[in-house]
Amino acid sequence: MAPMTRSRAPERIPTELMAEYYSQRASAGLIFSEGTQVSPQGIGYVFTPGIHTEIQIAAWQKVTSKVHEKGGLIFCQLWHVGRVSHPAFHNGELPVAPSAIAFQGQAFTLQGPKDTVTPRALRIEEIKTIVDDFKKAAQSAKTAGFDGVEIHGANGYLPAQFLEDGSNQRNDAYGGTVEKRARFILELTDAAIAVWGPERVSVRLSPRNPYNGMSDSEPEKTYLYLIKKLQERKLGILHFMEPAELPNNKEAMLPEVRKLYSGLLIINSGYNKQSAEAVIQAGLADAVSFGSLFIANPDLPERFAKDASLASPDKATLYGGGVKGYSDYPKLGG
Secondary structure, eight states: OOOOOOOOOTTSSOOHHHHHHHHHTGGGSEEEEEEEESSGGGOOSTTOOBSSSHHHHHHHHHHHHHHHHTTOEEEEEEEOOTTSSOGGGTTTOOOEESSSOOOSOEEEETTEEEEOOOOEEOOHHHHHHHHHHHHHHHHHHHHTTOSEEEEEOOTTSHHHHHHSTTTOOOOSTTSSSHHHHTHHHHHHHHHHHHHHOGGGEEEEEOTTOOGGGOOOSSHHHHHHHHHHHHHHTTOSEEEEEOOTTGGGSTTOOHHHHHHHOOSEEEEESSOOHHHHHHHHHTTSOSEEOOSHHHHHOTTHHHHHHTTOOOOOOOGGGSSSSSSTTTTOOOOTTO
16 A cells, blocks of 8 residues: 555544554555654645654554554655745744755645745755654654654655755755765665664655656656665665556666666556556566555455455545545445
8 A cells, every 4th residue: 555645633643543544454465654754844734644752653553553453564654845845834934955946836734725935955964964853753663663664755755856956956965966866865765774674664766757846857867876776775665656557668767677676666656456467467566556546445455356346535535634535435345
């Protein structure tokens, strides 16, 4: 089950309802949690959980326990949104980024949607603090009973902002060459590995994804360099986002990724049962993660096994709210 923000943590603390939701989907085998802030600075959306306080850690313990009771595994996805935030979340202070480069978008705040602003560039010493925040969060995830952690390096959040040259125009140790732009996400990975060992760490990547204003002049060079370095670290899981229709396209990066990376390669982005089976049979991935299909189908593996019909999610209840459109979708025969 792929990570999906559902905005059901009003106080940024996991709830009993979240524990029920995740445990209902334990048959996924491995669940990646929703993006979970490593610090208050990493916040960029309403009602998303963190893992940087004792109360949050204790609340996550209830979630992981319920998933384990149902025979599932769950990784905590560690998250810092960087410039995809708004001063409304930071007492009027600007959000942070590798460079002071704005993008056209909106932040969803308690006061409603607000246009994004130009962030401020992080100082070197602040970058070190964020790396330490990720390490602390990785340790907190272990205390909370998670089975591993995932670095959220996709979808235009802070690690991707450092990696891609459209958002990183630094001229110091964290910008310029691909080696320097990849440094931040590799330091985050090393911090997680120091806590968990490489086999229990995942990194999620989404090349050529324009979401949140992202762009890179040489995405293949950038991402394949990073993946080579992750392979050198014997990274346990690479969670790679490339649309299902791309494997037959000349722009597809997945075949090259498979050649470079020998660990557990999980592919994600718009797959169904048929396309998932095809990409695995082709030897291009070891597993496929599903996001939106799990929303209305908590027993998705059973439905796949029986070729049963799939329910469609209620789009009006995807984000925020309570039980409706979250934990009230029935299982087969339910």
